[in-house]
Amino acid sequence: MTNTRKEHIMLRKNKENLPDTVNTGKKKKKVPLIIGGVVVAIIVVSFAASKLTPKALPQVPVSAVTKEDLTANVDTSGTVESLKTKTYFSPVNATISQYPFKVGEVVKPGDSLVAFDVSTLEQDNQKAQLNVSATVNGAKDSVAKAAETQQKANEAAGKVPTLQANVDSYQDYVASLKTAIADRTRELSEWAKQESTDASVALTQAQADLTKLQQDLESQKAKQQQLNAQAEELKAAIAAAENNNQDTAELERQLKDLNAQAENMNPAIDDLTSQVNDKSDEVTQLQINQIQNQAASDPTNDAQIVAWQNELDSATTELSDMQSELAEQKSLAKSADGVQVTDAAKAQMQATNNIAELEAASLEELLEKGKQGLQAEFSGIISKADVSQGSAASQGMELITVASNEEVAVNVTVSKYDYDKLKEGQKAAVTIADHTYKGTVSRISKMATTNEKGAPVIWAEVKIDNPDDNIFLGVEAKVSIETGSAKGVVSVPANAVNTGKDSTFCYVVRDGVIARQDVETGISSSEYTEIKSGLKLGDSVISELPDGFTEGMKVDEKAEGSTSGAQTADAVKE
Secondary structure: OOHHHHHHHHHHHHHHOOOHHHHOOHHHHHHHHHHHHHHHHHHHHHHHHHHHOOOOOOEEEEEEOEEEEEEEEEEEEEEEEEOOEEEEEOOOOEEEEEOOOOOOOEEOOOOEEEEEEOHHHHHHHHHHHHHHHHHHHHHHHHHHOHHHHHHOHHHHHHHHHHHHHHHHHHHHHHHHHHHHHHHHHHHHHHHHHHHHHHHHHHHHHHHHHHHHHHHHHHHHHHHHHHHHHHHHHHHHHHHHHHHOOOOOHHHHHHHHHHHHHHHHHHHHHHHHHHHHHHHHHHHHHHHHHHHHHHHHHOHHHOHHHHHHHHHHHHHHHHHHHHHHHHHHHHHHHOOOOOHHHHHHHHHHHHHHHHHHHHHHHHHHHHHHHHHHOEEOOOOEEEEEEOOOOOOEEOOOOEEEEEEEOOOEEEEEEEEOOOHHHOOOOOEEEEEEOOEEEEEEEEEEOOOOEEOOOOOEEEEEEEEEOOOOOOOOOOOEEEEEEEEEEEEEEEEEEHHHOEEOOOOEEEEEEEOOEEEEEEOEEEEEOOOEEEEEEOOOOOOEEEOOOOOOOOOOOEOEEEEOOOOOOOOOHHHHHO
């Protein structure tokens, strides 16, 4: 049924229902026209109203610019290490009788680390005491011989001048040999130092030249291989063309050109090969020269020094014999009255007695140290032990190393983006397993190193302020270093700050439109970033611009986290 037919039916029904006053007279014809106009007006108004009603704008989540208390941190990790270690050495030659601790165990001050079997030392001490007694008895015998010595005094007096002249001559000879050896040793040292410097410079340069030549050679070979590969491809193309009875002249010309280019590279490759071989021989010879120079600089390998040293040893022995004889003859010569001889003999005996007593005392000291064993001087952890029960320990042998568990730190590295934020004395939180400790940045390296990825990093030491028994050396620890703080500063959510090529900016809603606003930032925490300029309190920032939303788009604001009435940008585009 058409709209026109519907209108006629509606008019007819309305006419039948009209009162008699309306259905009589000339005005009867105007009633349908009036009603039809009203209907049309209603339809027009309804259509216009539907067109004028605005569609709902998409909502974008926003956060208000607020004031926050911020703390900036640099997060990193590292290895827990001890700041204090002590290595204990064996004080005696003895067998280890007890070793109660193992690597990784905790020791306290005074704990016995190692005990020794001192039975052999006790025997040696007893022998030394017997030697002292024997020496004393020998001295008594010497006194008895004093009379005989007196008889020889006059003979000795005549020998003293000649012996003294010989001693003086040999002393000068020995002194000259020592001077010659010292001068020659110094010359060798200076020569070796200069030769080492020159050789190192020459070797470094030769190695660098060799590397460059090798690179050039490989480059030329690669280019030639590429030409050969292209030639093979042309050969295949020529063969295919010939099979298809196609003209191969151009391909053969190209092939000839490629072969010529490859052939022309041979002289350069041969020359580079020769240069590489020569330079390699030069490097080898320089390395040999270094070894030879080192050997030549060793005084023990110098023929002249060896000869002088042999002469010095022989002369020293002869001088010692002469001095002994001179001393003996002088002693006899001064004993004309017999009393002097007795005093000299007593002095000599006393010296001998003293030596024997010192040796005995030394053994007694060692015995006491052996009985004491090794005790821990501070609380710590056994980090190294080259010892086992029943094994033999020699004097000075390294036995045990203890690492303090009361003075510990974490060695960390930070990237180039964070190293300038670190300062000695900054506080830090150190987390080891489930335990968190307060720490302090104690040292910062001024020399960058590279990590396993080749990126430059800076090493720093974070000392743990109050370590406890839950500290484990060698484990990884997480470290958060407090690098700055600010109270009540203008802030936005950290993810609302974007970094562009030329500036740092936030997306804001201004007059119902998404706009970009450049900002100056300050410190950042894990949640918020300080805004020094560009925004004010109460401004609405978009934490994360949703997909489909762009700068200049009209939107409605939605509080961050709200889900009511949300629309997508695509809804507006419809």
